[in-house]
Amino acid sequence: MQLYNTLTRHKEEFVPAGDEVTMYVCGLTVYDDMHIGHALGTITFEVLHRYLEWRGYKVKRIQNFTDVDDKIINRAQKEEISSEELSQSYIDAFFDDMAGLNVMLATEYPRATQSMDQIIAVIADLIEKGFAYESEGSVYFDVRKDKTYGELSHRSLDDMLQGTRFDPEPGKNYPADFALWKLSKDGEPAWESPWSDGRPGWHIECSAMAYEHLGKVIDIHGGGLDLVFPHHENEISQSKAFTSEDTFARFWMHNGMLRLSGEKMSKSIGNIVRVHDVLADHSSDAFRLWIYTSHYRSPLLYDQQGLDVAERAARRIRTAIVPRDATSDSTPLAAGEFEDRFIAAMDDDMNVPQAMAVVFDLVRDINRSADAGVDVVAAQDKLRELTSVLGLTLEELATEAGDLDESVIQGLLDQRAESRAQRDFAAADRIRDELQAMGVAITDSPDGTTWSRT
């Protein structure tokens, strides 16, 4: 499988270093609801996980929660609850959204606050090795000690300093140095350390947790494109300093940003669409199919209509797995060619849009063959298999009809069948409209009438 590696800016053949694929994905800072940009990134790496497993690899995927951070502290103070309560409530919400999106969970979800011993040990080691220094109760990483600093974002320290958005902190020896440990003010969450009662900087938790759960060198490190600099750059630097290895992650993968009205969807800009809101009137399949129209490294523009379009596309796939009777003796439809094409697409840097094109080609072939009476059972099984690799459920969106008494629907259907038998089509159509208004779509066929939720 070829994967694009941000480090080398090329697609490279991916082979795990050991028996299982080790994957670390930067997760959320839990101070607010999850928005669909977070879902885009999460699903990108979840699909990679599903695909690698389907191809026979064992995968260990770790996704962290940043549950100590200035924004969490501020928000908790505003709501007059503890930081723990606040972050826990958003972690709970996160798992609700994961279930709603049919996301296969990661192997583990470590939290910064539960990895404090490990974080402090790494920082102490970095000081001992001379890569970090203490200053006024805080600890900073000395980026000038790392001659390869900038290798991921492909820029030199000089380039970075030209950015001029540096707000030099008094304790730093050098503006580009970053905090490993921060002294906490009164009333802020704090952990005991050799340097002060404080809390970890943002970057160190990922290195410490990756090391703790996956080892010194990991196969794949993932996250959003906006994390390349400084977050992942700093992770590489401090991790290499700590482990003395010449690399931290063999592959760095970054997904494109979700945009809303031209701008990146971001909590700080405030142009947010919550996962929860999208799932209120769209199936997870529709959300995924919408995402799957574009490649994971491309930016994606939020589009309400795009979700509606995807809903119809989802229905098209669901229709193709409805059981069909074979009435012909001809050879059953084989799906091997489609599977080969699916694999070829996915092996090319997870080209999910291409893989979806294959899926839709299979859908057409199933419908065509089934109409001709050909046995499509095996092909339908293959369709289910391939779509499940992409996390599709092929289940209908539960709507108000879900709360309806099915006997009521059946009663109306019986009435309509009676009307049709008497060729009173006006009455039959009235009942059909009535059902439609309830969210029930009906389909007549020679074998009778079936219904589904819309």
Added chain:
RNA sequence: GGCGACGUAGCCAAGUGGCCUAAGGCAGAGGUUUGCAAAACCUCCAUUCGGCGGUUCGAAUCCGCCCGUCGCCUCCA
């Protein structure tokens, strides 16, 4: 200012030197089927890939310039 990405049909979007007279989804047109629908199936729907030059036997794909959009440059998925 520095680094980088993108611009393909009405919309979304794949394709990055010949298999492209360019996937797939949605929308649209005609047809089959149906009491009528819906769904499904068949046919059609970009001689063309932001613009202008260049390299090449050959370019949507490589190079240059221009126009437009976006990301990162210590909050960010």
